[in-house]
Amino acid sequence: MVSEVFAGLSAFKTMLDTAKGLKDINDASGRNAVAIELQEHILTAQAAQMALVERVRELEEEVAGFEAWETEKQRYKLTKCAYSSALVYLLKKSEANGEPGHALCTNCYERRTKSILQWNGEVIISSHFWVCPSCGAKVSTHGEDLPEFADA
Ligand SMILES: [Zn+2]
Known part of the structure; x- marks a missing residue:
């Protein structure tokens, strides 16, 4: 879970650095290459976020199970x-x-x-x-x- 959080944060930092570099690129093909790179980073960040959302859902289910058992026992x-x-x-x-x-x-x-x-x-x-x-x-x-x- 911690590694997924860091992967997501790393993807966002890379995107920010790449976006900052866009202002220094004067030609269209260079900007297109950076835009494609940004899309890849966005997809990576979205995948990391989806993994975290799924993990949170799993943990919520686990907590609900523990609470139900505490009552039942x-x-x-x-x-x-x-x-x-x-x-x-x-x-x-x-x-x-x-x-x-x-x-x-x-x-x-x-x-x-x-x-x-x-x-x-x-x-x-x-x-x-x-x-x-x-x-x-x-x-x-x-x-x-x-x-x-x-x-x-
Ligand atoms: Zn038994």
Whole structure:
């Protein structure tokens, strides 16, 4: 991004220097050559400006994504399951807004991704296995110790 800014500024300085030199050129062919050179610099500056506008748009999207995640993540509470000691982010009951209770993968949560753990139907003795569809992490809970909601 910084290099794009300097490229744009450099193009403008070159254009200014070239334009200043126009007054010293007396013949038409010399002025035409300088005019063509100026057009090239203008195109370079326009390309640099377009790249900067695109980068600003990308950064604005990224900031909006961070802000949305900061709001979304407040709906969950890191919870330790009573028997298995598995850690999950549980939806707070006060933040449910009609959604059924669910748990998020801690791995994905830390990477700003909301990924709901899904029971894979596997039960071994009294352990239930939950899988993250995004990263593939597997969480084992003992029996029914994965609460539906977090309290707070
Ligand atoms: Zn995950």
